[in-house]
Amino acid sequence: MFIDLSASDTGQVGLEMYHLISELYPICRSITGNGVRKSLHILQKFIPLEIHEVPTGMKVFDWTVPKEWNIRDAYVKNSRGEKVIDFQLSNLHLLNYSIPIHKKLPLAELKEHLYTLPEAPDWIPYRTSYYKENWGFCLSHNALENLEEGEYEVYIDSSLQDGHLTYGEYYLPGETEDEVLFSCHICHPSLCNDNLSGMALATFLAKRLTLQPRRYSYRFLFIPGTIGSITWLCLNKNITHNIRHGLVISGVGDKGEITYKRSRHGNAEIDQAVTHILKHLGEKYRIEEFSPYGYDERQYCSPGFNLPVGRLTRTPFGKYEEYHTSADNLEFVSSKHLENSWIVYLAVIDVLENSRIYNSKNPMCEPQLGKRGLYGMLGGEQDKKDIEMAMLWVLNLSDGTHTLLDIANRAGISFEMVTRATTALLQVGLLQK
Numbered sequence: 001m002f003i004d005l006s007a008s009d010t011g012q013v014g015l016e017m018y019h020l021i022s023e024l025y026p027i028c029r030s031i032t033g034n035g036v037r038k039s040l041h042i043l044q045k046f047i048p049l050e051i052h053e054v055p056t057g058m059k060v061f062d063w064t065v066p067k068e069w070n071i072r073d074a075y076v077k078n079s080r081g082e083k084v085i086d087f088q089l090s091n092l093h094l095l096n097y098s099i100p101i102h103k104k105l106p107l108a109e110l111k112e113h114l115y116t117l118p119e120a121p122d123w124i125p126y127r128t129s130y131y132k133e134n135w136g137f138c139l140s141h142n143a144l145e146n147l148e149e150g151e152y153e154v155y156i157d158s159s160l161q162d163g164h165l166t167y168g169e170y171y172l173p174g175e176t177e178d179e180v181l182f183s184c185h186i187c188h189p190s191l192c193n194d195n196l197s198g199m200a201l202a203t204f205l206a207k208r209l210t211l212q213p214r215r216y217s218y219r220f221l222f223i224p225g226t227i228g229s230i231t232w233l234c235l236n237k238n239i240t241h242n243i244r245h246g247l248v249i250s251g252v253g254d255k256g257e258i259t260y261k262r263s264r265h266g267n268a269e270i271d272q273a274v275t276h277i278l279k280h281l282g283e284k285y286r287i288e289e290f291s292p293y294g295y296d297e298r299q300y301c302s303p304g305f306n307l308p309v310g311r312l313t314r315t316p317f318g319k320y321e322e323y324h325t326s327a328d329n330l331e332f333v334s335s336k337h338l339e340n341s342w343i344v345y346l347a348v349i350d351v352l353e354n355s356r357i358y359n360s361k362n363p364m365c366e367p368q369l370g371k372r373g374l375y376g377m378l379g380g381e382q383d384k385k386d387i388e389m390a391m392l393w394v395l396n397l398s399d400g401t402h403t404l405l406d407i408a409n410r411a412g413i414s415f416e417m418v419t420r421a422t423t424a425l426l427q428v429g430l431l432q433k
């Protein structure tokens with residue numbers, strides 16, 4: 001089997017992913033800028049990913065690579081000179097992509113630039129203004145209500161200038177040029193489930209796959225949402241035909257049930273593989289049909305590319321109240337759920353790697369399994385029955401047209417059982433590739 005969830009892995013990978021998230025959490029990321037570079041440099045401690053810099057102004061399909069934004073400090077002071085909003089306490093306090101400003105203004109005017117969440121009055125919302133030059137601050141609704149009338153000093157030490165869009169890419173060659181694409185967005189500041197959990201899972205998946213034999217080549221993209229995938233697709237449109245399967249990774253650290261959103265194809269092999277694994281996982285899960293809204297699957301599944309790329313998360317974005325707020329913090333994600341997501345991803349990779357087509361060498365009536373020692377070869381009574389049934393299915397459907405995944409689905413047996421049966425049949429020479 002491809003997955004070897006040995007004792008040393010159990011719990012350990014989850015903790016390591018959680019530690020990585022903790023290290024990335026304080027950094028103020030955006031769709032461009034030094035926060036992204038710093039984050040990618042941290043990932044380079046785990047995998048040798050390549051960092052690409054794409055210049056401001058480059059046309060990428062219908063879009064343009066934006067100016068680069070960098071932020072050093074930001075605050076709002078009251079008339080007594082006390083900081084009432086401080087970027088140094090939480091980078092979510094600043095409207096992401098705020099232009100530089102330093103001026104004094106009355107509360108009423110300041111309020112036009114303040115964002116709160118009245119329905120969750122203790123939390124700071126996360127807001128951005130990438131494509132319209134603006135400035136602003138986000139704060140808890142309670143903090144807003146405590147602001148007194150008077151004059152305030154607003155200071156944002158940012159820059160918005162020609163520079164670059166930065167993204168990370170890690171390509172792991174396999175036996176063939178056929179590729180599996182994993183893509184995660186890296187543009188959010190201090191938010192743990194949205195963005196950081198995907199970055200951590202992608203990093204540890206890549207690290208793990210480095211150590212495994214690989215039928216497929218694997219490409220990991222660490223990109224700013226929307227503009228990053230559009231840019232990558234524009235720069236790499238001549239190689240996208242190699243992408244056989246893909247998943248967008250994000251929101252994999254919360255306690256909610258695993259949710260899979262199908263690719264635009266609806267029933268591509270990646271859709272079949274993920275739904276098969278979830279069905280046999282023994283845990284609650286949800287399947288969503290494709291829609292042209294969401295994360296970067298929007299771009300991979302645009303009609304000009306129509307790549308077989310689905311999205312595998314836990315609770316989908318926007319379906320949990322902590323989403324895009326300061327409550328998507330280090331308490332909202334756990335090593336346990338990160339590790340559970342990691343296991344699901346590995347199981348899906350196992351299906352993709354091993355779902356091959358075989359031919360029975362004995363298609364005229366059933367071969368005699370007993371004389372080959374294939375009856376009663378394994379474990380307990382139920383296990384014996386299951387593996388025998390799996391062998392009968394594999395022998396019957398291995399006619400050069402069905403993949404092992406097709407067989408598992410048709411038989412209603414787990415892929416794992418089907419691969420065990422296949423291994424046994426290959427060992428006695430009853431199957432060939």
Ligand code: ZN
Binds near residue numbers: 188317324
């Ligand atoms: Zn988001």
